[in-house]
Amino acid sequence: MSIENLTADSPVETDPSWHVISVEDALERIDSRASGISTAEAEERLKRYGTNELVDRGGKPAWKILWEQFTSVMVLILIAATFLSLILGKFLEAGAIGGIVLMFALLGFYQEYRAEKAIAALRQMTVPTVRVRRDGVTVSVPARQVVPGDVVHLDAGTVVPADLRLLEVVSLRIQEAALTGESEAVDKKTTPLAGEDLPVGDRINMAFSGTEVTYGRGVGLVIATGMATQLGRIADLLQGVTSEQTPLQARLDHVGKQLALLGVVVAGVVAILGALGGETWSNLVLTAISVAVAVIPEGLPAVVTFTLAVGAQRMLRRNALVRKLPAVETLGSVTTICSDKTGTLTQNKMTVSTLVLPDGTWTPGGDAPSSAALVALAAGALCNNAEIRHVDGEGIKTIGDPTETCLLEAAQAGGIDVVTLRSVMARIGELPFDSERKRMSTRHAPLAGQVPELAQLPQDLDLIFVKGAVDGLLTRATGVFADGAIRALDDAARAWVEDTNKDLASRGQRVLGLAVRLIPPGRTPADPETDLVLVGVVGIIDPPRPEVAAAVATCQGAGIRPVMITGDHPLTAQAIARELGIGRDGGVLTGVELDRLDAEEFDHASRTVNVFARVSPEHKLRLVDSLQRHGQIVAMTGDGVNDAPALKKSDIGVAMGITGTDVSKEASDMVLRDDNFATIIAAVEEGRVIYDNLRRFVSFAVAGNLGKIIVMVGWPIPFLLLPFDGTAAVALLPLQLLWLNLMTDGLLGLAMGKEPAESKVMRRPPHVPGGSLWTGGLGRRTVWIGLVIGFVALGIGFWYHETGNPAWQSMLFTTLAFLQIGQAFATRSHHDSLTTIGWRSNTLLLWIAALVLALQLAALYTPLGVFLRLEPLGAVDLMIAAATGVGLLVLIESVKAVDRRRGVGISIGRH
Numbered sequence: 001m002s003i004e005n006l007t008a009d010s011p012v013e014t015d016p017s018w019h020v021i022s023v024e025d026a027l028e029r030i031d032s033r034a035s036g037i038s039t040a041e042a043e044e045r046l047k048r049y050g051t052n053e054l055v056d057r058g059g060k061p062a063w064k065i066l067w068e069q070f071t072s073v074m075v076l077i078l079i080a081a082t083f084l085s086l087i088l089g090k091f092l093e094a095g096a097i098g099g100i101v102l103m104f105a106l107l108g109f110y111q112e113y114r115a116e117k118a119i120a121a122l123r124q125m126t127v128p129t130v131r132v133r134r135d136g137v138t139v140s141v142p143a144r145q146v147v148p149g150d151v152v153h154l155d156a157g158t159v160v161p162a163d164l165r166l167l168e169v170v171s172l173r174i175q176e177a178a179l180t181g182e183s184e185a186v187d188k189k190t191t192p193l194a195g196e197d198l199p200v201g202d203r204i205n206m207a208f209s210g211t212e213v214t215y216g217r218g219v220g221l222v223i224a225t226g227m228a229t230q231l232g233r234i235a236d237l238l239q240g241v242t243s244e245q246t247p248l249q250a251r252l253d254h255v256g257k258q259l260a261l262l263g264v265v266v267a268g269v270v271a272i273l274g275a276l277g278g279e280t281w282s283n284l285v286l287t288a289i290s291v292a293v294a295v296i297p298e299g300l301p302a303v304v305t306f307t308l309a310v311g312a313q314r315m316l317r318r319n320a321l322v323r324k325l326p327a328v329e330t331l332g333s334v335t336t337i338c339s340d341k342t343g344t345l346t347q348n349k350m351t352v353s354t355l356v357l358p359d360g361t362w363t364p365g366g367d368a369p370s371s372a373a374l375v376a377l378a379a380g381a382l383c384n385n386a387e388i389r390h391v392d393g394e395g396i397k398t399i400g401d402p403t404e405t406c407l408l409e410a411a412q413a414g415g416i417d418v419v420t421l422r423s424v425m426a427r428i429g430e431l432p433f434d435s436e437r438k439r440m441s442t443r444h445a446p447l448a449g450q451v452p453e454l455a456q457l458p459q460d461l462d463l464i465f466v467k468g469a470v471d472g473l474l475t476r477a478t479g480v481f482a483d484g485a486i487r488a489l490d491d492a493a494r495a496w497v498e499d500t501n502k503d504l505a506s507r508g509q510r511v512l513g514l515a516v517r518l519i520p521p522g523r524t525p526a527d528p529e530t531d532l533v534l535v536g537v538v539g540i541i542d543p544p545r546p547e548v549a550a551a552v553a554t555c556q557g558a559g560i561r562p563v564m565i566t567g568d569h570p571l572t573a574q575a576i577a578r579e580l581g582i583g584r585d586g587g588v589l590t591g592v593e594l595d596r597l598d599a600e601e602f603d604h605a606s607r608t609v610n611v612f613a614r615v616s617p618e619h620k621l622r623l624v625d626s627l628q629r630h631g632q633i634v635a636m637t638g639d640g641v642n643d644a645p646a647l648k649k650s651d652i653g654v655a656m657g658i659t660g661t662d663v664s665k666e667a668s669d670m671v672l673r674d675d676n677f678a679t680i681i682a683a684v685e686e687g688r689v690i691y692d693n694l695r696r697f698v699s700f701a702v703a704g705n706l707g708k709i710i711v712m713v714g715w716p717i718p719f720l721l722l723p724f725d726g727t728a729a730v731a732l733l734p735l736q737l738l739w740l741n742l743m744t745d746g747l748l749g750l751a752m753g754k755e756p757a758e759s760k761v762m763r764r765p766p767h768v769p770g771g772s773l774w775t776g777g778l779g780r781r782t783v784w785i786g787l788v789i790g791f792v793a794l795g796i797g798f799w800y801h802e803t804g805n806p807a808w809q810s811m812l813f814t815t816l817a818f819l820q821i822g823q824a825f826a827t828r829s830h831h832d833s834l835t836t837i838g839w840r841s842n843t844l845l846l847w848i849a850a851l852v853l854a855l856q857l858a859a860l861y862t863p864l865g866v867f868l869r870l871e872p873l874g875a876v877d878l879m880i881a882a883a884t885g886v887g888l889l890v891l892i893e894s895v896k897a898v899d900r901r902r903g904v905g906i907s908i909g910r911h
């Protein structure tokens with residue numbers, strides 16, 4: 001998409017010239033003010049202009065989902081079967097097969113449609129909120145309620161919510177790749193530009209919907225919303241968002257197709273056997289159809305979608321919001337979790353514990369601060385973007401980044417009136433905080449005697465206050481403020497700062513240095529953050545979240561390595577890591593140290609070191625890459641705009657719901673609604689449960705179908721060898737098989753998606769993603785259960801047939817149903833006995849089993865039986881059939897018991 005296309009041919013181009021007029025003219029043109037519009041006006045404009053949304057961006061249309069149900073290989077074979085039956089003049093069969101195909105297709109449609117809706121609803125939950133000025137105050141509103149004329153705030157990490165004419169910028173940089181394809185971020189301005197028809201990419205006093213703020217902050221006037229924005233004009237984008245298949249879905253699709261083809265082959269074999277036995281042509285075709293129908297796992301797609309969607313809901317209940325369905329499954333195979341420290345492992349509730357000065361310390365709540373302490377506290381309050389507000393009913397509240405709010409609170413505890421201080425010491429410049437520099441600076445006009453607390457500082461110079469990581473400040477400092485005067489930063493002073501830093505950090509505290517630079521008014525140094533005078537060092541406590549230590553232990557027990565990746569000091573990181581049980585050995589490496597490693601050493605480090613400190617987002621990306629190259633499945637957390645590449649690269653990108661930026665959320669697969677590490681572990685557990693349940697279902701369905709194949713193939717063989725009366729070449733009719741598959745794969749299978757966790761789910765290694773479904777003994781178990789089902793049913797069928805019982809087919813049919821009900825219960829756990837897990841722990845299965853039973857009885861004893869060509873069975877026959885089901889249940893349970901005693905059993909296949 002070229003830039004020209006966007007401007008020249010846009011059909012809804014209304015007023016392209018916002019970039020050539022001044023800020024004041026822009027405000028006037030749209031009838032707004034720098035303080036924003038009123039709530040009433042906003043409501044009125046919302047009615048006039050509509051909501052700020054692009055026309056339905058996501059999701060498959062319903063007709064497409066429905067169409068896909070009818071075009072799968074399985075269904076096509078069934079449709080072919082319907083036509084063959086028609087040709088043979090078997091109208092009832094044709095109608096019934098057709099009907100059941102329709103039923104399966106509708107079931108599949110319903111499940112998939114629901115899953116689509118559920119995922120769309122989940123995506124809706126991450127729709128960003130925007131800070132706008134309404135009625136003169138800044139409030140948060142959902143992005144969809146933004147209207148033309150609104151004045152909105154932009155910060156690093158914000159996705160621009162609408163098209164804006166910029167009113168204020170502070171080092172504002174915006175990445176506009178979504179619109180222009182240009183990946184380099186653009187520096188923004190507010191001054192009018194020349195040239196009405198400048199291309200979008202050159203309108204640098206505008207910000208466009210969908211682009212991303214990568215740095216700085218700004219304020220903009222909304223000039224277009226929704227479909228009237230530049231983004232809204234790019235039709236291509238609107239169709240975007242394809243729903244992805246999970247790896248397992250893709251593999252199961254494959255299994256489905258293979259089974260369908262196998263069905264065709266086996267059908268051919270049975271037909272040949274029948275032909276050898278002198279069976280009639282039409283009966284042969286009918287038999288072939290029956291076999292194909294028996295083998296095809298009709299319920300598979302519906303059950304898989306249902307299980308994944310149920311899984312996403314379960315995760316949501318545990319505060320993990322899945323944005324992409326494949327994540328539900330991938331979570332189960334995660335081997336390494338790289339987590340930020342602040343806010344994820346810790347509470348992000350920061351309090352200043354101590355302020356260390358060259359000539360003493362001050363503790364909030366303790367004595368009155370010394371004059372040196374006042375300078376440091378004022379520096380911390382001025383070089384600070386948190387706000388103090390009076391909230392009705394709650395009194396004075398600080399709002400903003402916890403690292404900054406705690407500094408405001410400390411200043412107030414020290415007796416400084418922050419609001420007054422800030423109004424007197426107006427800010428005239430700012431270098432925003434970023435996680436690469438790990439510091440921020442603000443510039444203020446000379447004191448001129450206005451602030452008594454700062455009487456000891458020169459009164460006629462501009463002040464640049466800097467706060468940030470101590471190590472960085474130390475390399476840029478030349479002086480220290482001690483005993484009311486500025487002294488040279490000699491070795492002793494340097495050693496004092498370093499020791500203080502280490503001492504606080506090794507106690508797990510976050511350490512911030514505070515510094516000032518004095519500069520004649522009007523002069524702008526090339527790098528304002530040099531020649532600094534240190535005024536103090538602050539120790540900040542951010543306690544670990546109480547539940548995280550247990551989550552870390554669970555994580556390790558589950559064969560998953562937790563890794564801490566933090567921008568904080570290595571000693572702080574290590575102290576917190578130790579407290580939480582992360583990386584008892586393996587030490588800590590810093591970003592600088594990582595940079596010194598060669599590729600091989602880096603790879604070694606990524607696999608052995610568990611704590612990485614003072615890293616930048618770019619290191620996160622390299623770590624993910626290195627881990628992935630060594631076969632690890634990596635979950636990576638991130639909150640900042642620069643974390644997006646690492647989130648995208650990781651197998652599970654995890655964003656923070658509370659503190660995360662829009663950009664990080666958009667790049668993620670999963671959002672933690674509570675920012676909590678423990679929630680990742682909960683999601684992993686759910687992921688494993690889902691994987692187990694899918695494996696369980698596939699094993700159940702394949703064993704059942706194997707049983708049915710044995711019955712269908714095995715049935716004609718004795719008749720070939722023995723004198724044949726020509727009445728019994730087909731064990732079961734297509735309708736009967738379809739019915740059975742509907743009962744088992746369809747209904748009982750659905751209930752398997754609801755199975756709760758196996759007891760050992762978090763005490764075993766993660767499964768190999770993309771690995772075989774049948775590993776760990778599951779293949780063997782599936783086969784023998786299939787053989788038992790097949791031969792028991794066959795045996796009973798022969799017995800009834802040979803004893804001349806006309807209901808032999810009904811008996812065969814009913815036996816198969818009972819066998820699979822028994823199997824369904826026994827398969828509820830691969831290890832634990834049914835008595836341990838409790839009959840009632842999956843009530844859905846109980847209900848569905850009851851329903852299946854009722855439907856089976858209806859098939860035998862109501863007019864439905866005529867349709868299905870079944871004869872009623874006597875009570876004894878019923879009991880025999882039921883006994884086979886109970887027998888299979890007991891048999892599987894006994895095998896599990898023996899396995900448990902021998903310490904073996906179904907495993908997940910990674911050792």
Ligand SMILES: Nc1ncnc2c1ncn2[C@@H]1O[C@H](COP(=O)(O)OP(=O)(O)OP(=O)(O)O)[C@@H](O)[C@H]1O
Pocket residue numbers: 339340341342343401403404433434435438439440467468469470510511512565566567568569
């Ligand atoms: N608002 C701030 N102003 C100035 N410096 C800051 C600010 N916040 C953090 N720092 C400094 O930057 C360092 C890194 O902070 P950053 O926010 O990048 O990492 P973090 O949040 O501690 O790490 P993570 O969340 O990745 O565990 C901190 O140790 C601190 O020294």
